[in-house]
Amino acid sequence: MTKPHILAWLGGGQRHILREAPGDATKLASMGAVLVGTAAVASASAAFALTTAVGLTTPAAVVVGILWGLLILALDRMLVISMSRRTGFWPNVAAAAPRLVLALLIGAVISVPLVLRIFQPEINSELQVMRSESLIANQKKLDEQFADLPTLQARVDELQAVADGREQPNVSSDPDVRTARDAVTTAQKSYDDAAAKAQCELDGRCGTGRAGQGDAWRSAQTTADRALATLNAAKAELAAVETAVRDRISGGAAAAASSARAELTTLRPTLDERVAARAQVLRDMEKGEKENTGLLSRLEALDRLSDGRPMMFLAHWALILLFACIELLPVIAKLFSSSGPPTLYEQLVQVQENGALAASQVRSDRERELAELEIDVRTEIERHRAAIQVEAGKHANARLLSKQQELADRAIDVWAEVAKQRTDEELARWYAWHARNDQSPVASTNGSQLPASPPTAGS
Template identity: 30%
Template sequence: MNNAKDFFLFCSGVDRTILDQVPSDENKYLGIGGTIFFTGVLAFISAGYALYTVFDSYVMAVLFGVVWGLMIFNLDRYIVSSMKSKGGFFGNFMVALPRIAMAVLLALVISKPLELKIFEKEINAELIVMEQETFKAQEDRIQARFNDRIAAQEAEIAQLRGELAAKTLARDEAAAAALAEADGSGGSGIRNMGPIYRAKQATAAQAQAELVATQAELQPRIDALLAEAAALRSEVSSEITGLQRSAYGGMAARIDALDRLGSRSNAIYLASIFIMLLFIAIETAPIFTKLISPRSPYDHLLNEHEHVYEMAAKESITVRANEVKNRLRTHTEVGIHQTTADIAAKKAEIDHTLRQHRESLGARGYGLG
């Protein structure tokens, strides 16, 4: 029990030497430490699941999850332990505001992979639809590259077949007219094979010859176009078959699937929002606990302890500053005095030289006189 208590107090970042003097605050920091610890555990689970969806490796997921969980744990511990109650809610709130913003950001990062795990079944079903849509889009892009060429070939084939059909129709009509003239069912209405029949028969023969000539001219082109179109369709089919049908279910795809589900279902959207708010509440709970709690004996002792060091530091800094000022003043005044003495000595030397020079000039003048 003591080991667990010591561990959670360590998680809270409390100073044990100060807390031992005020045991009434122990439960408060045990609760804060427990919250920080379990936030780190949730971060480990979240990161582990996120990495498993990326690498499909339990080893990588566990290793990265441990690193991420420890990092979040250490960051939360620092955020909470660095908050000092100085008195006054608004003053404390302004101090805590950057920490709250960071806690909210961490909550959003932690909550998203766990949301994906909670809605995993719904997301897997949506991923199947998204996968089919992706494959269909890939197939459409391939077909779009060939559609214009295939359509042009099919249009030309239709045009050539239309010419053949027109020639065939003309031949059939001419042959029918000659037959009707021969049996008396049409034309002149007289059953015979006279000049009129022979003329119509000649027309039919000419139409047949034109049809044969047109077929000989157009059919090879039609066959070539049909072969080209078949080759293009085969190429389209080959490229579609060769598409990489890799597993569709990475982190980005799952987030997109969850977003699509939320846009269609208010229940899923609201559930996702509430999960995110839950993690924000968990992550910011230690900060708000310290923020709304009145100053406890621990806070007063901690403030006093820090104030002693602060005053000692100010005193030491002041003493050192004064010592530096005194040394500078001493050096300055000594320097000024030294300079003044040097100037006076230099003046005396110059005056002595000038007197000697004048005396020398006076002696020379006396000797001349």
């Protein structure tokens, strides 16, 4: 098979028919060449995608790309071969619509990796920008998650200085003092809010809207008085705590250092754990961003590059449409060729199919006739076999009756012979007995001897 015939076969041609229609071999070879070109583009696209996005080695990517190209070639050939001619243009379009949609999807899948490969330098630069933005955003979240670290570090440094004797503890840094001051701050805010509300009610600017010392003002003023009492109590508690802390601090540097060391034994491990956790989270984030170079990230980078850049947008979609049209070309060419008058090759194919159909019909009719004849022959054979069996049964019955008659006659003859013989024997004995009795004396009535009775059978 020559190379044009190989391409024609890929385009859907049959070699034995092409020999009778050599003019159509060129058209089908062109169709096959387009299919091979599409498969080559698909192979290159898959190899680019596997090396860039998946990270396969070049030999492995080439092998997988070739397999992918062969699959695309088989699919495209199936799409072309499965399109049959119909009467009219629109019926052909309706029949080709699903194949066009499938071809368009295949073209889109093929085009995306190629577009990403063509714009790879720009995409890599945009990936760096996206990575920097993501790291900045993650850093902000990390600072919020570990917002207590600066405070813990300052407290540890302060306690370490006190433990080393480099400075005396500060009253303001004592935890009890900070808690009491927080309570004062909260109470001050509550009082300010309550006093402002009472004054607003007194002025008539809120609440009931009526100025003067009414019930609403008295209620608001009562709340403000209670808030003031709470504030005064909090301030008194703060003063007492500060006095106690000052007394404790003035107790001596040794006691302060001992207290600082005791607090450091619990506070420093907490600080170390938080620092280690933050470092681990940061490493995980940096590793994730470094490995975030897959297909989706590249598509997002390409979309960002196209956004607000008309030329980039046009180039992007022009390439996608180009590769999609390459994939659609065989189906569209087949569609237009199916809408025109049938070619010599198509006519020969139709003749061959009609002949094959007629031959198949003849074979079917012949097979049906042979089957019916075989059934008739088998039926006749069964009938003849049944007749022979009936005749054999009749003959067997006749012989059986004949043998039974012979056996019965023989039995009667034997019985008659035996009976005659026994009768002769009995007569002989009877004659013998009478002969003996005629010569013996006979008993008289006065006690003389009488003859015995004659012998019976079996005596």
